Amino acid sequence: GPGGMRLVDVPxxxxFADAFGVSQPDAYERLLLDVVRGNPTLFMRRDEVEAAWRWADPILAAWATGGEAPRPYTAGTWGPSAAVALIERDGRTWNEEED
Incomplete structure (x- = not known):
């Protein structure tokens, strides 16, 4: 009935269009429709953007003045060995599952 949930097995x-008979707008179409409808859900407000930069700016400034840069590592691994050394200084270890 109305407001109910209907479960459907799908491959x-x-x-979405084949399974439910309606099409989904692509990402930009959805954003433009939200603008027209006045729906701000997928957009950040100015104060949110400014707060994000207040958090990020000190990190970027530290990197620019010789702070330690991010360490690259291979996708699918536990991360750079420097991450282990970082927390070992405080007598801690990462909680990693064994492969």
Whole structure:
């Protein structure tokens, strides 16, 4: 009924339009429709953007003045060895599952 939930088995390569008979707007179409409708859900307010930069600016400034840069590492690994050394200084270890 109205407001109820309907579960439908669909293949993993599901097409929303094929499964439910309606099409989904693409990402930019959705954003433009939200602008027209006055829906701010997917947009950040100015104060949110400013707060984010207040948090990020000191990090960027430290990197620019010789602070330690991010350490690259291979995707799918536990991260750079420097991460282990970082917390070992305080007698801690990472809680990693064994492969």
């Amino acid at each position: 993993l390569d599901m097409s």
